[in-house]
Amino acid sequence: MTTMDIVEQFEENCCVMCYTTAGQLWNIIAPREFVDFSYTTQYQEGLLSCGVSLNYGETRPNFVRGHNHPCGWFCVPLPDNLDHSLLTGYIQTDLRGRLPQSAVDTAMASTLANFYSDLRKALKV
Template sequence: MKFLKLFQGESKDKENAKEPMTQDQYLAEAHRIFQVSWDILHNTNWRLEKHMENGDTVHSAHLPVVGKVFKAQGIVNMEPRALLNLMFCQPDQFSKWNPVIVESRLLQNIDENTHISYQVTAERVGGLVARRDFVILSHWAMRDNCYVLAGASVPHPAAPHHNRYVRGENGPSCWIMRPVKESKSRCQLEWYLDTNLRGWLPQYVVDAAFSSIMLDNLNNVRAYAKKQNEQASSQSN
């Protein structure tokens, strides 16, 4: 896939550059990440890994250069726009509703659709996967009547590498919030993830961690949606 090699080459150049990226460079990178992640999601032969009783699924695929990547899909009782707000706005609040994230903060606003955040993920697989930290450039836009939130790792002077955590790296990844025709208050959430946890980890541990993280995230979003719906119902009574 030519677009994968193109992105990786550009990303590596930026990572090795001594000068911090400008706002315009971050914005151009965000648009590139958006298109690459969309293309991968829709031009890949996916293989089913897990099919849960509630209908959630996890698929995987092997991409040239990149390796194994994953996507998860499930129905959430939340309007697409409300779910986008939850997953993009107020990054300082991410850890309060998503136990997978133990620390999060906004590093830089680029524009109303684009920002850079710092996130620390919890231990996984009984502690075999220690905490990782990530610096993520995120950008959202509408595509095919869906809200699409894309992101990938970038360097940022406000979050240099340190010895406390292993710095993980996300390649172009995205969340898609598709409306459900039968109900405006629900949406189909699809998540494509390309990440490198770094460190010395057996592949079976990595695969188990990815599947677990993706399903946990779907359930965490549902738990928050349920809480919000219950609060709205009690206030209306």
């Protein structure tokens, strides 16, 4: 993910967000943008965030509009170590466009690995 912007805020925990990704595999996979409705709330001393893509606004030039089917992230503190949490994500992404499945699988695997690695670095104290 290269950018994440709130496009419209409804309440503190409810908004429309736009995410972009960089091109992958020497731009065989063009940059994507996703516009999602997102809702985040407290859940068992942790957080639950869920979302789904919307048909919202125009697709920016040089991007392909991807689509996220209903998805969610759970972040719950570990009972035996409250300084650490378990992050579980359920995603169903359709990158759209004409892509060989092998290219999609390779790009998604590296993108998710980079996402978790960057998240871990960002959360280190």
